[in-house]
Amino acid sequence: MAQLTYREAVARGIAQEMARDENVVLLGEDVAKAGGVFKATVGLFEQFGPKRVLDTPISEQAILGAAMGAAMTGLRPIAEIMFADFLGVCYDYIANEFPKTRYMSNGQVSCPLVVRCGNGGGARFGAQHSQSVENWCMQFPGLKVVSPSSPVDVIGLLAAAVRDPDPVVFLEHKSLYAVKGEVPDGEILDTLGTARILRPGRDATILALGMMVPRSLQAAEALQAKYGISCEVIDVRSLVPLDTQCILGSVARTGRVFTVEENPRQLGWGSELVSIIADEAFYDLDGPAVRITTPNIPLPAADALEDLAIPSVDRIVGMIHRSLTA
């Protein structure tokens, strides 16, 4: 057992997979000699060399296209798109190429690759380097979307993503990179499509992802301490595949559900989950399903404004308390 930061966990997860399978290669801007702008790939170039850890030009289309061609022909590439916002300049691969090639070729072609991105806000980077883009990715049949909230999950889910035969977008949260957590020794392998109940509760279910997970856990503690409200906190972890059973099972027990989403409200991931709940668990609900989200605005840079935009512990506590006592 060791204490690892989230960013160290990224490097350890990649190293674990590269040591296991010589077909695993890493490419991206500044990922090799510099160890990544978020220092999440430190040491990999030294351990695995320039043949397997590639610094690329600022060419996001070349990065994702090359990863796809390599994946189609036998490698298992991990491609880094530095800031998740930059998926906008290579969206063709996310939207049109990776997820459709298996279907269009009637199963002849596979695209087993991982796209890692620094996702989310809290770093005061402004509207083009702070977005939570999980909803940009989860709408395409054929693509998988994962977002871990703890160091141990980073390693296990990254390993699962690398070994998965389908393309996976792996969203690392920028504001969690410095967070530490307990990580067991030895190989760690998790399962895509599994949510995790991090805190059991009776009165309400909170569905959270990424940085909203620690905030939801803090909110649940405060709700318990201040108001005696018992919240079950679920780290959704994997949007595609989605662990609907875990979510619906929890809603059936608590009768209330809140999503806590960092993405802007319009068509955020919670809207799909709430739609599933409305469809399949309507009679389990004792009140409306409530989405706690970033409002429908571009993220501002100034700390005071950004903190107002992204759901805070206080906002989560306030909205859940009001909703349950209304």
Next chain:
Amino acid sequence: MTQKTRPSAGETAPEREISPEKRLEMYRLQVLLRQAEQRAYDLFLENKIKGTSHLSLGQEAVAAGTAAAMRPGDLSFCTYRGHAHTLARGVPVEKVLGELMGRDNGLMRGKGGSMHLTSVEHGVMGSYAIVGAHLPIACGAAWRAQYKGDSDVSVCFFGDGATNIGAFHEALNFAACRKLPVVFVCENNLYMEYTPITEVTAVTHPGADRASAYGLERIVIDGNDADVVYLTLSKAFARARAGEGPSLIECLTYRHSGHSRADPAKYRPPGELDRWKERDPVSIYRKRLEAEGVPGATLDAIEAQVRRVVDDATKACEAAPSTSEDILFTDVYADGGCSWRN
């Protein structure tokens, strides 16, 4: 611009040293591509092919000359104008026409259609319908070959229009930097869809004039001469296999039909098509072979044999059932299905 719309013999003239067997094979291939595309056109007119199609009529020499220079194991990355390149790698006509017709005997059983022909067993790694997207993808396949120490080369075909999209430049730079075994074949047929390429491009030769930006040789060839294509591509493949990196080859050619099924190509200046038909790749090749002593009967026999193949394929497709409904939900994910939740 008028200069550019005149049939050109290209600027790079390689030496001629091709075996008689190879040349007969290139003739057979060009005849096959011509007849198969004409059949596809006819089937559209009969409404037996739906959707769209982008024919390579007039551009057969590029596909035939390149395929003849390739080895088994080399990989082709095509565009939505990909029927000819797919057939040239040996994919049966029946599979291609069946796919165009949405029949169960189609190459992908109707799930891809005209613009996405893929046959991994023949090295056809897909036809890509988002302009430029496949140039980086071909780089990735070449990167795998380099990484594994394999000798296969990836060939990426694209039109003149693709040279103005960002992915073209990203791919050229990436491939040149890493000396990847990839050959970029630009089929300059003078029009990006409906607009003359010269009207929207800062340089005269949209492919070749960009080569120097990536440290590559400037190569412009007569894309209507299969021998020239074959020899130029053979050199590029040898270079790629020797670890000397990518090549960018601009092939001057002309499409006899419009951009797609919907396009009657009325934007062409009067007489342009006729001038290019004088340099029709199939007929100039036949004339050359005859002039060099190949008996006309030999060439007639090739044409008749191809005619039988295309006729038989057409009959087989017309008799084949529509694509099976039970594949609607298959192969979205690797587990074979489309389920994204438990």
